[in-house]
Amino acid sequence: MNILLLVPRMNIGGAESHVAMxxxxxxxxxxxxxxxxxxGQLADKLAAKGISQIFLPLRLNTSLAAFxxxxxxxxxxxxxxHAHSAAAGxxxxxxKLKYLPDLPVLYTAHxxxxxxxxxxxxQCDKIIAVSQYxxxxxxxxxxxxxxxxxxxxxxxxxxxxxxxxRNDLRKRLNIADKTFCLAITARxxxxxxxxxxxxxxxxSEQTGAADWHLLIxxxxxxxxxxxxxxxxxxLTDRVHFLGHKPDVExxxxxxxxxxxxxxxxTFGLVLAEGMAMKKPALAYDVGGxxxxxxxxxxxxxxxxxxxxxxxSKLKLLAANTILRLQMGQAARNDIISRFSPEKMFDEIxxxxxxxxxxxx
Numbered sequence: 001m002n003i004l005l006l007v008p009r010m011n012i013g014g015a016e017s018h019v020a021m022x023x024x025x026x027x028x029x030x031x032x033x034x035x036x037x038x039x040g041q042l043a044d045k046l047a048a049k050g051i052s053q054i055f056l057p058l059r060l061n062t063s064l065a066a067f068x069x070x071x072x073x074x075x076x077x078x079x080x081x082h083a084h085s086a087a088a089g090x091x092x093x094x095x096k097l098k099y100l101p102d103l104p105v106l107y108t109a110h111x112x113x114x115x116x117x118x119x120x121x122x123q124c125d126k127i128i129a130v131s132q133y134x135x136x137x138x139x140x141x142x143x144x145x146x147x148x149x150x151x152x153x154x155x156x157x158x159x160x161x162x163x164x165x166r167n168d169l170r171k172r173l174n175i176a177d178k179t180f181c182l183a184i185t186a187r188x189x190x191x192x193x194x195x196x197x198x199x200x201x202x203x204s205e206q207t208g209a210a211d212w213h214l215l216i217x218x219x220x221x222x223x224x225x226x227x228x229x230x231x232x233x234x235l236t237d238r239v240h241f242l243g244h245k246p247d248v249e250x251x252x253x254x255x256x257x258x259x260x261x262x263x264x265x266t267f268g269l270v271l272a273e274g275m276a277m278k279k280p281a282l283a284y285d286v287g288g289x290x291x292x293x294x295x296x297x298x299x300x301x302x303x304x305x306x307x308x309x310x311x312s313k314l315k316l317l318a319a320n321t322i323l324r325l326q327m328g329q330a331a332r333n334d335i336i337s338r339f340s341p342e343k344m345f346d347e348i349x350x351x352x353x354x355x356x357x358x359x360x
Contacts, residue, residue, distance in 0.1 A: 248273070
């Protein structure tokens with residue numbers, strides 16, 4: 001099958017990481033795959049594996065992007081378009097409705113149907129919800145239940161596995177061996193969305209966290225404000241701003257736990273990736289995070305916005321190495337069991353086949 005994966009960009013992010021995993025799996029299983037995006041480091045990695053990359057800036061104008069997409073589809077004899085993120089989904093549906101009515105379009109909802117313009121996404125042939133939470137939101141917004149299927153993102157547990165570079169990383173970052181260290185991997189749009197400000201507040205105000213360290217992986221337009229807050233609170237020696245890392249797995253070894261105190265998450269792929277590396281995960285109980293973390297077993301779900309409880313759970317793990325290791329092992333076992341790439345792939349291929357069958 002000739003498959004086109006459509007995504008606005010190929011840098012760090014849940015949708016992008018998902019495409020970077022799915023494309024090689026499709027290629028390995030005999031499908032011809034083309035990734036159309038606005039480019040990025042992950043696109044370069046896929047190109048190195050022999051997966052064709054075509055540049056198309058979707059977010060400038062989805063109608064114009066749909067016009068150019070039509071020529072790409074015809075040139076490469078594309079049999080199915082799988083879109084990721086709202087801009088990609090809108091572009092694909094516009095192309096289908098205006099130019100190629102028989103084109104099967106499948107859309108993975110990594111986010112929600114949050115605006116009126118996104119209602120066009122309901123006209124996709126199939127919709128993949130990345131969590132039960134997203135599934136119910138889709139139905140509330142008018143999706144036909146038969147069109148929507150929950151397929152959890154897969155986690156590459158070979159890539160995201162315990163590494164042996166912890167000591168080297170800690171020496172490089174000047175973090176003592178027994179010092180408790182947190183890690184957050186997230187795009188820094190502002191300091192509220194992913195909860196960066198909660199972690200800065202915690203490290204600067206809680207006396208029990210006076211020697212803790214924090215790794216910040218990711219970047220975005222809020223990075224300079226975040227850097228200022230780190231400096232203002234005297235945390236430059238304990239907060240390590242690592243920036244964008246396409247090989248994030250090579251840096252998580254330095255951390256003891258993964259944290260994501262977001263205001264909102266549809267799933268929380270970065271939690272699952274950290275858990276696969278035997279890290280307990282802590283997140284606010286919002287959206288789909290409760291489908292990733294088993295509270296008290298593989299990490300902790302915190303009432304949304306409650307910094308005090310977040311601190312108390314972190315303090316518990318900081319003081320109890322055995323509990324931390326037990327939770328980390330349970331976390332990896334759970335990810336291997338529930339979020340294998342093979343399971344995800346089989347379910348996606350099943351939907352591809354349904355979409356490609358002639359309609360009666």
